[in-house]
Amino acid sequence: MDSTATSGAPGDDVELIRLLRIGDEAAFGSLVERLQPIMLRVARMYVSSRAVAEEVVQEAWLGVLQGIDRFEGRSSLRTWILRIVANIAKTRGQREGRSAPFASLAGDDLDAPSFDADRFLASGTWAGHWSTLPADWAGAPEARLTSSETLDAVRRAIDALPPMQAQVIRLRDVLGWTSEEVRNALDLTETNQRVLLHRARAKVRAALEHEMEIEASS
Amino acid sequence: MTPPSDDDLTCRELVEVITDFVEGAMSDADRARFERHLGECAGCTAVMSQFRTTIEVTGRLTEDQVSEAQRHAMREVFRRWRDDPASNGADDPI
Numbered sequence: 551m552d553s554t555a556t557s558g559a560p561g562d563d564v565e566l567i568r569l570l571r572i573g574d575e576a577a578f579g580s581l582v583e584r585l586q587p588i589m590l591r592v593a594r595m596y597v598s599s600r601a602v603a604e605e606v607v608q609e610a611w612l613g614v615l616q617g618i619d620r621f622e623g624r625s626s627l628r629t630w631i632l633r634i635v636a637n638i639a640k641t642r643g644q645r646e647g648r649s650a651p652f653a654s655l656a657g658d659d660l661d662a663p664s665f666d667a668d669r670f671l672a673s674g675t676w677a678g679h680w681s682t683l684p685a686d687w688a689g690a691p692e693a694r695l696t697s698s699e700t701l702d703a704v705r706r707a708i709d710a711l712p713p714m715q716a717q718v719i720r721l722r723d724v725l726g727w728t729s730e731e732v733r734n735a736l737d738l739t740e741t742n743q744r745v746l747l748h749r750a751r752a753k754v755r756a757a758l759e760h761e762m763e764i765e766a767s768s
Numbered sequence: 769m770t771p772p773s774d775d776d777l778t779c780r781e782l783v784e785v786i787t788d789f790v791e792g793a794m795s796d797a798d799r800a801r802f803e804r805h806l807g808e809c810a811g812c813t814a815v816m817s818q819f820r821t822t823i824e825v826t827g828r829l830t831e832d833q834v835s836e837a838q839r840h841a842m843r844e845v846f847r848r849w850r851d852d853p854a855s856n857g858a859d860d861p862i
Contacts, residue, residue, distance in 0.1 A: 573850040575843070582842045587832040604838070608845055615849040663784070670780045675771050678778025680811035687814075687821050695825055704825055723826040729791060740793070748787035755822040 563627040570618045582611070585628060588720060589635045592736070595713045596636070596643035596650050606642055610635040625734050628727070632735035657712025660745050664752035690762060700761050707757035711750055718743060719750035770808070777805045782812050786819055 569577035589610065593603035613634050621630060643650055671681050687695070694700065708716050708724075717736060721727040727735070733743045772778070777785075782805055788794050789802050806812055848855055 575846060575850070578846045579839075579843070582839065583834055586834045586838060586842065604841070608841060611842055611845050612849060615846065616853065663780070664786075665780070665783055670778070678780040679772075679809075680779050683811040684814045684818065687818055695821065696828065700825065701828060705829055708826070708829075719826065720831070723823050724829045724831060726827070744787055744791055744793055747791075748784075751787065751819060751822055751826075752783075754826060755818055758822055758825065759818070 563623065566627060567618060567621060567623070570615070578615075581627075581631075585631055588717070588725065589632065591713075591720070592632060592635050592717060593639040595655055595717070596639035596648065598643075598646050598648055602642065602646070603639070606639045607635060610638050613638065626731055629731045629735045633737070636736065652714075655712065655714040656742070656746060657715055657749065659712075660749055662749070664748070664755075685759070685762065687762065694762070694765055697765075699765075700758070703757050703761040704754055707754045708750070711753060714738075715746045715750040715753075718746040719754065722747055723751070775801070777801055779805075779809060779812050782806070782809075783815055786816065790819070 566577055566581065570581075586607065589607045590600075590603050593606040593610075594600065597603050597606060610631070614631050617634070621627070625633075640650070669681060669684075671677050671679055708719055711719070714736070718732055718738075721732045721735070722729065729740070729743055729747075732738065733740060736743075738746070782802065785794070785798070785802065789799065794802065806816065
């Protein structure tokens with residue numbers, strides 16, 4: 551194997567790429583475990599059904615295997631893989647006569663405020679400042695933040711987001727990808743990635759706040 | 769807290785640029801304005817902490833598990849490729 555071909559890839563990637571190139575099934579299997587769920591979610595943004603998304607992901611894996619010898623490591627391996635999925639899914643969606651314009655995937659609430667207007671003073675010297683102070687969660691018991699009810703509420707809040715907002719927060723905050731990886735994988739500008747992330751985090755924060763209030767009053 | 773000047777951020781403005789701040793996407797001047805407000809405002813300090821907690825709690829979620837059917841199907845893709853790498857004649861995916 552020509553190791554220089556992956557000299558730009560992060561350390562973990564170099565070994566994985568080497569194993570994929572020699573046909574190591576366990577290495578492939580570990581990638582499937584890590585990436586299949588997010589691959590299906592990304593594919594599902596562009597195609598009509600879960601079944602079609604599964605076909606797209608299958609085609610993408612074949613593309614990954616057939617292309618791995620030519621992969622140069624200019625992005626991380628997982629970014630490259632997600633990009634292959636997105637490209638195949640977009641093409642498939644177009645063939646299905648589906649159009650998935652950015653605006654519909656991103657949601658129509660990108661300019662919406664993160665807090666209700668009545669949380670701020672409407673007039674006076676201190677207009678635009680808090681009318682009542684937000685709660686300090688640092689005082690909340692750790693158990694409350696990590697309860698299964700709280701995690702379910704966060705999961706529901708993410709599932710309810712417009713698809714591109716949901717993928718961005720999953721990639722960044724659930725899976726720990728960097729902003730550069732997410733931008734490259736989903737073909738987003740730096741600004742778009744940040745705006746989508748902000749809306750997503752703001753809505754999850756609001757869901758958490760609601761959850762904390764319920765638990766505090768029960 | 770001293771009364772705000774026209775140059776200062778309001779709380780309503782600050783909460784919309786929290787992600788710009790934490791992502792390092794602010795000019796030096798905007799960052800200084802942000803930090804000046806934060807230094808004087810307990811409410812916005814609490815909200816910054818709420819955002820950090822939100823990120824932490826979201827980080828406790830795990831992605832879905834791969835179904836056995838999916839795992840099996842992908843293994844088949846792999847084995848077909850390994851046994852005959854050129855099969856299927858798929859185009860360059862990029």
